[in-house]
Amino acid sequence: SQQGEEDPQALSIQEGENATMNCSYKTSINNLQWYRQNSGRGLVHLILIRSNEREKHSGRLRVTLDTSKKSSSLLITASRAADTASYFCATALDPAGAGGTSYGKLTFGQGTILTVHP
Amino acid sequence: GAGVSQSPRYKVAKRGQDVALRCDPISGHVSLFWYQQALGQGPEFLTYFQNEAQLDKSGLPSDRFFAERPEGSVSTLKIQRTQQEDSAVYLCASSPTGTGNNSPLHFGNGTRLTVT
Numbered sequence: 001s002q003q004g005e006e007d008p009q010a011l012s013i014q015e016g017e018n019a020t021m022n023c024s025y026k027t028s029i030n031n032l033q034w035y036r037q038n039s040g041r042g043l044v045h046l047i048l049i050r051s052n053e054r055e056k057h058s059g060r061l062r063v064t065l066d067t068s069k070k071s072s073s074l075l076i077t078a079s080r081a082a083d084t085a086s087y088f089c090a091t092a093l094d095p096a097g098a099g100g101t102s103y104g105k106l107t108f109g110q111g112t113i114l115t116v117h118p
Numbered sequence: 119g120a121g122v123s124q125s126p127r128y129k130v131a132k133r134g135q136d137v138a139l140r141c142d143p144i145s146g147h148v149s150l151f152w153y154q155q156a157l158g159q160g161p162e163f164l165t166y167f168q169n170e171a172q173l174d175k176s177g178l179p180s181d182r183f184f185a186e187r188p189e190g191s192v193s194t195l196k197i198q199r200t201q202q203e204d205s206a207v208y209l210c211a212s213s214p215t216g217t218g219n220n221s222p223l224h225f226g227n228g229t230r231l232t233v234t
Contacts, residue, residue, distance in 0.1 A: 010216035033222060042122070042209055042225035043161070103168060104149060104213055106219050107224060 006089060006109040013116050019076040021112040023089030024069075030092045032065055033106065034074050037086045046087075048076075051094065081118040086111045123228035124210050130232045131200045139195045139229045141210030148216040150193050151223060152185055153209040161209055163221075167193060168216045200233045207231070 013019055025032070031050045035043040038057045049056045049065045050074070062075040075093045076083055090106040123142040131137050143150050149168055153161035163177040169190035178185070181226075182201075187193040197204055207230045211223035 035225075040227070042227045043211075043223075044225070045222035048222060090160075103166060103173065103216060104221060104223070105151070105163060105166055105174065107163065108153075110158075110160045 005087065006112050008088075008112060009110070010113040010115070013079060015079060015081055017079055017116075019079050019083070019114055020115070021074045021087050021089075021114070023074070023109050025072075025089075025091045025107075025109075026070065028092050028094040028103045029067070032063075032072050033090045033092070034061075034063060034072075035088045035090060035108075037111070039085075039086065043088065044083070056111045076114075079114075079116045081116050084114060084116045086113050088112075122206075122210055122212055122224050124226035124229050126229060127227065128232075130234060133201060133233055134199055136196065136198045137200055137231065139197075139208050139231070141193045141195070141226060143191065143193070143210065143212030144214075144224055145191075147212035147214050147224070148212045150187055151211045151213075152193070152195050153211065154179075155207045155209055155228070158205075164195070164208075169172050197231075200231075202233050205231055205233045 033048045034046045037043045060077045065072045088111045090108045152164040155161040165185045166174040167187040182198045184196045207228040209228045211225045
């Protein structure tokens with residue numbers, strides 16, 4: 001079963017606009033990661049935010065994490081047509097909740113399909 | 119190679135056939151994961167190897183699914199007596215670290231299995 005839910009399921013915007021995707025999860029986590037998947041390809045890691053961090057930036061990406069609400073958001077600023085892809089959040093369990101060990105197993109959400117129109 | 123390599127890229131099997139899917143992780147990566155991704159869904163965990171040891175196989179959907187990594191590098195996922203519900207993309211991922219650390223996963227492009 002999947003850990004979290006993402007919304008929206010699909011997002012269609014124009015080039016230059018910002019895109020915001022949200023992710024909710026259920027259990028205590030060690031970190032949360034965002035991945036991108038182009039059609040017919042594997043997943044590419046975008047950014048990792050640890051449970052003791054609240055916000056992280058990487059280029060045009062901004063990720064927030066609210067552990068009290070068990071939610072995260074991914075903001076892509078000044079979107080480009082090349083950003084068109086599916087975006088997935090993934091959580092790694094808190095080692096304490098995983099019996100004292102954690103090997104980096106990720107549990108993925110169902111994804112947001114982003115379409116950026118030129 | 120520079121990335122995770124999976125073969126074949128596409129596989130069509132008749133129901134009841136056995137299939138073997140191969141994953142070449144990034145050289146030196148300790149951890150190797152197999153995920154199953156149904157159409158329009160996120161990847162779902164199947165199994166995990168740390169070097170040659172299979173530490174977690176809790177996600178394997180039935181005893182028809184078997185995975186191995188005998189020398190701690192290349193891994194094979196085998197599905198016996200395939201069923202239509204096995205149709206999915208099978209993704210392999212590796213990471214340089216093992217137990218106790220969390221680092222990003224490096225994914226291959228997957229094998230798309232279609233069972234007819």
